[in-house]
Amino acid sequence: MEAKIELMGLMAVRCAGIVYHLHGAQARVAFARLALAGPEGVTRHELADVIWPGALPPTWASALRTLISRLRAFVGPLQSHPVNPLVKRGGRYVLALDGNVLIDVEEAMRAVTDARGALDAGDFATADRLAAAAADRLRFPFLSEHEGHWVAERRERLTEYLVTALEVAGQAAMRSGDHPRAALLAEEATTRGPERESAHRCLMAVREAMGNRGEALRAYQRLRRHLAEEFGVDPSPETEAAYLALLGPASAPAVPSGGAGGYRHRPVPFVGREQQMTTVAGAWSWATRGRRQFVLVTGEAGIGKTRLLREAGAAVAADGGLVLVGRCDEGAMVPYQPIVEALDGYVAASPDDPLDAVSPAARGPLRMLLPSLGGPCPSGELPEQPVVFAAFAQLLTVAAGERPCALLIDDVHWADPQTVALLRYLLRAGADTRLCVVVAARNDLPTSIRRRVRGCMDEVMLPLEHTGEGTEVTLGGLDFAAARMLAAELGTAAGTADGDPVRWAHARSGGNPYMLLEVLRHQAGPDAVPPAVARLxxxxxxxxxxxxxxxxxxxxxxxxxxxxxxxxxxxxxxxxxxxxxxxxxxxxxxxxxxxxxxxxxxxxxxxxxxxxxxxxxxxxxxxxxxxxxxxxxxxxxxxxxxxxxxxxxxxxxxxxx
The missing domain is CATH 1.10.10.10 (Winged helix-like DNA-binding domain superfamily/Winged helix DNA-binding domain)
Incomplete structure (x- = not known):
């Protein structure tokens, strides 16, 4: 005879098509404690502490005996044989259920575990189905009319399982291309688990996959503010790395696994850039000792400039530094776009009001420029450039005063002259601050743009190069050893006429990481050009x-x-x-x-x-x-x-x- 115990929501036992309800808060909490104890059971004192979480009443022993009698009558229908399942063994009460009796809480927890395994295996449909079913059950309240240490602990554990179920269902939906549903699930996960960083990372990934980088950044900022206010800590290095990943180009929508799609979801290892990372690490080391640094990273499209910035930011975050991120867009409408993005992220994630630390004269311009403070206002209404520059410099000095600061700016080849002038001013004003500025620019643009960019960067670089505070890092193609390592970590198994897919891909791509990965992923013949490369x-x-x-x-x-x-x-x-x-x-x-x-x-x-x-x-x-x-x-x-x-x-x- 199949039966089911439902502890979530309105407690009930379903047996042979009949639903039995248990009345009384004390009876329900005692039944839940016995059902979840399993074959180990509970002692009479453990059971009494759950039923009466405060001081025990004087007649608790007789009251417990009466309650046990009620529970024996309630669980009688669960067994097909005449022996009552609620027994006493070795001084412990045990609810000895048949193997065909299911408990909804345990079913939901197993389903969450199985859903996580299915997600890791790339079976998104199964992961979604199991996680969604578990979440539907775990959303019901658990013993809402009862308090006490055991109940609170159990609720906390069930909430963790619920948040995990929502995360898994959200990730599965995202990878299946159902972004709106994925966003709803991820939002619910962050609401139910505001301190759960993995839930916020899931929401960041969904928003970024939907092409809404701003919402993804705000999800990170909400998490950072919550952790600072509630626990006085910063996000983990993993979350900081997810935040830094938003620096890169917008992600393509997720696709189901299998073939190239499954390969695409595997994280791409960072290889072949040891020398360049050592250079950046050296600059950061000098910056932490109060000597400002400027690093210019150059290279062609797809060579890995953004990834280098991201890895540098992750290393800074792991070292306890403050990472500020901005990027330049071609034809940007926001004045001083990358600096605004970087400092606005700092302001939005700060639990205190950063403007308290700047002068009254700087507060007005900052409120006009930073979205978190009400900006940006039309460029024609901004104060004079010297006033704006001084305000930004004060706020950046405050940020770098809290802890060493890395300002990362991508796609600086699109920066307008005003932004370059501001960057030059910030470096000059920050001569004695713990500041390391790392910017990335393409060097494969048309002549007119390339010469303009080179001229602007030389204006910034030359004074610092002279004092040993400016460094240029030029990225070339990965060598064959790095390409081999990359392919090995990704587990590529493409075959070609000569039997060496990595050598073939490296020769075709010239070691350009973007092209190399696309060739490895796109296995449609030796002369086929991957669509992404064709677009580039x-x-x-x-x-x-x-x-x-x-x-x-x-x-x-x-x-x-x-x-x-x-x-x-x-x-x-x-x-x-x-x-x-x-x-x-x-x-x-x-x-x-x-x-x-x-x-x-x-x-x-x-x-x-x-x-x-x-x-x-x-x-x-x-x-x-x-x-x-x-x-x-x-x-x-x-x-x-x-x-x-x-x-x-x-x-x-x-x-x-």
């Missing part, structure tokens, strides 16, 4: 101009390496226009000039090649059939084209003879 290349081509695009298309059709005269003629460009186009492509890092060490022909014309072979393939695939036929016919009539192998180099840079 298309964005680059959109900024290089018509002549450069024509030259690049000719080069892609010709092959990995080529001579200048050949492609210029085939593209039907005059020499000066072709040179301008070639220089633009070299400056943004799509092409590279190849030289052969120890060449026996010093007068031989230079040879050029694509820096990343997958970029060449992407450009080649964007060439229409009509244009390809035209370029092929042009190549055949250009003198020496297509058969001047003495002018070509192998992909390793050695001369072909």
């Amino acid at each position: 290349v298309a964005a680059k081509l959109a900024s290089i101009g018509q002549d450069a695009t024509r030259l690049l298309q000719v080069a892609a059709v010709m092959g990995p390496s080529f001579g200048f005269d050949t492609v210029a003629d085939a593209a039907n460009l005059d020499v000066l226009a072709a040179l301008d186009a070639l220089e633009a492509l070299l400056e943004i890092g799509i092409l590279a000039e190849v030289t052969a060490a120890g060449s026996q022909h010093p007068d031989r014309a230079a040879v050029y090649e694509f820096r990343h072979d997958i970029v060449r393939q992407s450009v080649d695939q964007q060439v229409s059939d009509a244009r390809r036929r035209h370029l092929t016919s042009r190549q055949q009539v250009v003198p020496g084209a297509g058969h001047d192998t003495e002018h070509r180099l192998s992909r390793t840079g050695a001369e072909r003879v």
